Amino acid sequence: MKPWEALRLAAEALRTNRLRSLLTMVGVVIGVAAVVVLVAIGGGAKAEVEHEVEGLGSNIVFIVPGKFQFGTTPSLSPLRLADLRLAAQVAGGDADVTAVVDSGEQITAGQNSYFATVQGVTQNFDVVFNRPVTEGSYLTSADVTTSARVVVLGANVAATLFPDEDPVGRTATIDGVSFRVVGVAAQQGSAFGVTQDDDVDIPITEAQVLFNVGTVQSIEVKAPDPGSIGPISDRIVSGLESEYPGVQFSAVTQSQILGTIGRILSLLTLVLAAIAGISLLVGGVGVSNIMLVGVRERTREIGLRKALGARQRDVVLQFLVEAVTLTAVGGVIGIALGLGTSAAVGALSPLPTQIAWWSPALAFGVSVVVGVVFGVMPARRAGRLDPVTALRTD
Amino acid sequence: MTETRQDPTTYAIEAVDVHRVYRMDGAEVRALRGVSLGIREGEYVAITGPSGSGKSTLMHLLGALDRPSSGRLLVGGRDTAKLDDAGLARVRGSEIGFVFQSFQLLARTTARDNVALPLVYRGVGRAERRARAQEALEAVGLAHRLTHRPTQLSGGEQQRVAIARALVGRPRLVLADEPTGNLDTANGREVLATLERLNRERGVAVVIVTHDAEVAARPPRLIRMRDGLIVADGADGPDIAGSAGSAVSR
Incomplete structure (x- = not known):
């Protein structure tokens, strides 16, 4: 079977169970949207800080008494x-x-x-x-x-x-x-x-x-x-x-301040995105579950397809593409939702947001990977079905 | 679709001393206990027998849905026992056409796309699939039902769609499992007449598995099964009678 035939089948199957497909996507949609929004907020914060520090003027060094460290109160100045x-x-x-x-x-x-x-x-x-x-x-x-x-x-x-x-x-x-x-x-x-x-x-x-x-x-x-x-x-x-x-003195440069704040914000963004990623994982489990239900419901169809010449890998491809289509569509909806929410947050709240070009791309990539990872098990189960048994199923 | 594959000197399918043993809950079920038969290109055959006689198992083996536990089963000269799953699938897709008792049509798919389904797995492009499916539907008298869905068709029409699907890949052999089982007498006759006409016109071998005596009486050759063995084979060739006889004698 050609890959695009599998894509056509997948689109058909998802259309047939429209509500179920949408509900299954919700986990992925929320996960992807959350990742996009949080990365946008993190990026916005970082850009704002950089802008702020750069606004102070360029090539500036602060000479302060004591050893410079974030989080410590400055020493009494002599x-x-x-x-x-x-x-x-x-x-x-x-x-x-x-x-x-x-x-x-x-x-x-x-x-x-x-x-x-x-x-x-x-x-x-x-x-x-x-x-x-x-x-x-x-x-x-x-x-x-x-x-x-x-x-x-x-x-x-x-x-x-x-x-x-x-x-x-x-x-x-x-x-x-x-x-x-x-x-x-x-x-x-x-x-x-x-x-x-x-x-x-x-x-x-x-x-x-x-x-x-x-x-x-x-x-x-x-x-x-x-x-x-x-x-x-x-x-x-x-x-x-x-x-x-x-007395010890420290010279603090703008790039040091920028670097330190940038590292803190990057780490924070990463942690937040990882937490959002958990919902992607949960969404993936949901996809797996629904795909298993789909395989069971369509046992006879699988048996028939095999009787008509479908090989194991044709059936695996069909269900894998269906799972990936499900998560990829969820990913696209999630990206749209995430971009919209980021724009709304940037416009309506004091939190600045900045969309990094890579974050929607990464989110889409991750949702496709989630589809593959969580689609493989149900798809292989479908592919291994014995046509004789499958055709007898009612 | 006017080509014929008829060549009475070769077998479309040949089974030689075929055994099939299942394990069910630890118990051994010997569904076939040494069956030999040959079905020639273009032949029209019925296989009958009481339930548990092994006729379904035999049909699954003839249709390359399953492999024998021992013995040789040649489809178009190839031994299915030696094929892997992909190889078996290829044999099913290109050599065999199935007609099922319960039609087995995809409910949300049009008659034409149902018929075209086997061609998907042979890599035939969509336009050609549809053209060939349309041709096959015309051949079973359903040219006016191309875009109807199964639910919009009568039982007899559905089974004729299934016959068109079995024929669209130009197989050597059509295996029909109780093709009239879900139909009333009139529709059943029409379905049989369609199968017989295609057998005649196209030279495709047709094997009907049935326990309906009236259906079983129609083909010139009737194979009776009991307890996993062929007990009678109304074949007209001496070699086939011989092999059937050896199976019985085991």
Whole structure:
């Protein structure tokens, strides 16, 4: 028998028992859809994180005291503003170096207020973190050296505090201290509720006074190119370690952060997809079961086909193709359902989704394999039926 | 379909000292105890006997649905005892046509596609299958029933569809197992007349297995079975009579 004849027979058999076929497919449909959706959510999360970290600016190294590890609280920083100069020196003239001190503070203007991350930064923070201003201008080196009470507002902060007017030149109050707005940063969007649009930037010198701290939390360096990230951060770390004997410093690069988060998310996606895969397995068992019922019901038909010249492998092929058609159709429906659900989740919930090209292909492949694996046993049973006995069955 | 295979000097099927032993719940059932017979190309034969006489077992062996426990069974000169399952299937598909008491048509399939079914397993393309099936249906007088389903046909019509199916592969031999068993007298006669006409016109050998005396009386040669042996063979050739006699004498 030619394979397409088997396909035609399979289509006919599935049409004949339409409801039964559909119900049998449900397990596969749900399994495939779940795999597609979960992979889409995992992929979306990963893409979002990558986008977020890349949004910080490229080739950035974070110099922090202590040994950097995810999940540990940062050590108390011994870094002072003066170390910035040292870092800039050893980094070389091509690198931009900045430092951050930040704190969550209420910022008010008239009746409006906003809970913002107030970060004390140097005048080149906008270059390092790729934070262009749309109105006014960014902080200047004079602002930093003179501890000027000036502020650059994140887009969300500006929109809330000054809904109907140009914020530049207006006054905003942080912790009872008045600041003159000199600029508004461009809208940058959010990921996982974290956004630079909620940040306001003030000179780091003024921030130290405002927050009453003598240190800075971290030093950020933007290397001129990816190749110089390593040497530059090595030089800064060893420079700082000789400045502060006994204190360890770590250089954390963007790609390290990206890599770590990416690995965590990939693992999470894999685990979720595997759990969804269990439902595929259950669906496969259902297929096996129904195929066995089908073989029993059609014993006489099998006997007849054998009497008319069907070989064992013709009958095996017929039932195997039927099982695979069942799971493959289920797979296609599941993929459609999964893609639709992914799109709906992406549009209607805060979870980002991203369809990887390979996930529907993999899901389809897996559903075909499920059909083969769970179809083989019933098909072989059909193929082995003795025509004489089969024809006598009522 | 006007070719004939008639060649009275060769056997369509030949059984030589065929035994068939079953094991049923540990007990040995000797269904055939040394049967020899030859059916020549184009012959018309009835096999009869009481139930348990072994006539069904013999029919299964003649139809290559089963292999003998010992002895030789040659279909078109090939010994089925030496064939594997695929080989047996090929013999069934190309040398034998079956007609069953209960018609055995696929319920959801049209008359034409029912008739075309054996050709599927011979790798014949769909268009040619349908053309040949149509031809076969015309030959049994059902040209106007091509796309009817079995449930839309009378019992006699269904059995004629089954006859067309048995003939579509141009077999050497048609084996009909109680072909009139589920039919009234008029339809039964018509089915027999159809078989006889095709036997005459196409030279295909026809073997009817029946316990209906009236049906058994129609062919020129009647083989009677009892207790797994041939007890009478109204054959007209001395060699066949001889082999049948040797079977009886065992």
